[in-house]
Amino acid sequence: MSAVPLRRSVHRLLIHGVLLATSIATVFPLVWMVSSAFTPNEIITARAVRLWPEDPTLSNFTIAASRHPIWMWLWNSILTATLITLGKLLLAVPAGFAFGRMEFPGRRPLFWFVIATMSFPTVLAIIPTYIAVVKMQAFDTYGAMVIPSIPYIGFYVFYMRQAFRSLPASMFEAARIDGSGLWRQFMEIGIPNVVPAIAALSVISFMGAWNIYLWGQLVLEDGFKKTLTTGIATFADLEGTERVWGPLMATSLLSIVPVLVIFLSAQRFIVDALAPGLDER
Structure with a gap:
């Protein structure tokens, strides 16, 4: 050789x-x-x-459930992550269609403003957002966990814009000739053709919302309203020096199984949606 x-x-x-x-x-x-x-x-x-x-x-699961409301934490995680995901999609999908397929004054500056929000450190908004939550008497509620997390959609709007712009313009032109308005074009042409992109963003958003920790620690005080991510920290707070590795690991496993299942079941959509190059037209 x-x-x-x-x-x-x-x-x-x-x-x-x-x-x-x-x-x-x-x-x-x-x-x-x-x-x-x-x-x-x-x-x-x-x-x-x-x-x-x-x-x-x-x-270990039985011991963890006897010491902490882990099943309630699991339900809280599913509920808040689902609501945050739905909220983001309800804003980002129509906004992506508007930026991608509509013409209106100020479209480009407004789009770049949305993109600029992606570079804004979210940690800088924690204090004013926390003050607003307290003044609105929403502290220690699911709303305090969900609503402030929804507006961070810069990437979602950008990606949905690219998904809509990648569709052939001839489809929308034919729909306009047939008398279809913007809403019908959005619902009957746009949405069915960007399902992989929506599915991919749903998984990404759900995983991000599931892993929210710092904000949850600040606004969720009631032990029964905590999510799994924030609730796991109470093992260290309440158990002291007692070794509870088994129940802790059981709860940690419980916290990753739903996300892992969702990711594995939707990975085909993620690959299909993220593989094509982004169009900067």
Whole structure:
């Protein structure tokens, strides 16, 4: 074997080795969490790490549910993430159609203003938003969690604009000739042809809303109104020095399963929607 092919083989082997090591380091915490979720709490730290428990048990879920309202947290997470996602789509989809297929004065400056909001650090808006929530007497309500999270739709508007602009103009011209107004064009032509983009943004929005932590910690005080993301922190607050790794890992597993299921079931839509290049016309 000549030197050049040998060097390429060694280089390829090193790359695969680094990627394999990185993958193992990335996946191992998840594997340990799953294993610990089904391992009796008293023996999690009393034995060597194993990839799967010898005697799997559901007792950690029972213990977690007896100490904290984890099923209520799960429902709160589903409810708030769903409402935030619907709110974002109700604003972003029509706005994307307006910017992509309609002509009106100030369209371009207004669109660039929407794009500019993507660079605005959301953390800067936390204090004024919190003050507004308190003054409106909405503190510790689902509305305080949902409504302030909806307006951050710069990327959603941009992506829906690109999705609508990628559709052939001839379809809309034919609809106008047939006497269809803008609303009918939007509902009967635009929406059915951008379903993959809407599905992809729905998953992205749901995952982002599901993982909201800082804002939830600020505006949700009642233990029964917390989401799973914010509720998990109470394990550290209430348990003190007691080792509760099993119930904690069981609750953590519960917090990722719905998002993982949604992502895996919709990944085809995500790939179909995000693969095409964005049109900057």
